[in-house]
Amino acid sequence: MCYDGILEPLGESQVVAYLEILSDTYDIHLISFEKSDDAARQDLVARMTARLEGASISWHPRRYHKRPKILSTLWDMGGAMLLAARLTRRHDARLLHARSILCAAMLYPATLIGRARLVVDIRGFWADERVDGGLIRANGPVYRVLKVIEKAMLRRADHVVTLTRASVPFLRDDPRLGQTTAPITVIPTCADLDLFSPGPDTDGSRPLTIGYVGQIGTWYMLDEMLAFFAAVRRLRLDARLLIINKNQQAMIRAALARTGIDPAAVEIAASSRDAMPAQIRRMDAGLALIRPFFSKIASAPTKLAEYLGCGVPVIGNAGCGDMVRIIEEDGVGVAMMDTGPEAIELAARALLDQLQDPELSDRCVASARRHFALDDGAARYRAIYAALINEAA
Secondary structure, three states: OEOOOOOOHHHHHHHHHHHHHHOOOOOOEEEEEEOHHHHOOHHHHHHHHHHHHHOOOEEEEEEOOOOOOOHHHHHHHHHHHHHHHHHHHHHOOOEEEEOOHHHHHHHHHHHOOOOOEEEEEOOOOHHHHHHHOOOOOOOOHHHHHHHHHHHHHHHHOOEEEEOOOOOHHHHHHOHHHOOOOOOEEEOOOOEOOOOOOOOOOOOOOOOOEEEEEOOOOOOEOHHHHHHHHHHHHHHOOOOEEEEEOOOOHHHHHHHHHHHOOOHHHEEEEOOOOOOHHHHHHOOOEEEEOEOOOHHHHHOOOHHHHHHHHOOOOEEEEOOOOOHHHHHHHHOOEEEEOOOOHHHHHHHHHHHHHHOOOOOHHHHHHHHHHHHOEHHHHHHHHHHHHHHHHHHHO
């Protein structure tokens, strides 16, 4: 079960791609929550339906409700609990895989009616993400309820999956997260490295291009990323900024106006997932500056894997999972310990120096294959499934 929609790019890449590999061994039922706009696109639904049927995956899409706040989530949870319990009983399910704490809470009743084991697959520190994202008040009544649920699900898990090595000590030892005793496996947000791969060598005639892919807002530090580009442009007057973003282009243009960056030096475009690798290949470096909240210790941005897979080095900052460790250990970009003006200036100079290294792109690809290969991630899930199903037999 995933609370994200698989009709969205993230759900497609981080849920469907894994399940297609695992479906050659397991009879899989997938419950997802789809946004109204996506569900209304008949072409999108038909394409996904055919894809899942081709992999013999049974899809049970549910409508995602956003309003009224809290009540809509309770409504989603109630219907999903009943569906999960019915499917578990009907198909004698041996394993329930929750791709979030919220999904774990929805699947937990089903664990009580059969012999299924529970995998709790976290994508961040759930309750604290709501505080860091400004959705709820720290230590308020909603936060306290969410922490009770989070701790309970992590304690009751038969196996915990997390995105980062940095999060493991917190999951194991921090009382704020329940101190789970379940086995823990790290599986980062992997990418299809056959799709996200380097393109042909360029002749060097295009301008230096700094890029960014994805949404902006809660987690991603747009102003700091623009400041970084401005610092690069002071050193390289030909530098250009390429931003691939679908729904927030007006917000980005307003930020450009605030910072005084010449709009002629910036390209903002939307892209389909299939066209995304070609867009990333236009970049000489990719930005991934993320607010260093406590909750992000357990997060791994998908764009990190996609940039590196295309041979593009990364500008990242401390506080987000394993990103800095990977950048520094593998020599695949610039890791910033903070995002103040002086650090940004130094990072811009460091990037321009690093881009002179003819082996940089090859190191990026090797790093992607070392950490983010989809087949490796699926193999780790397969090992977890096999062990738990054998225990449940």
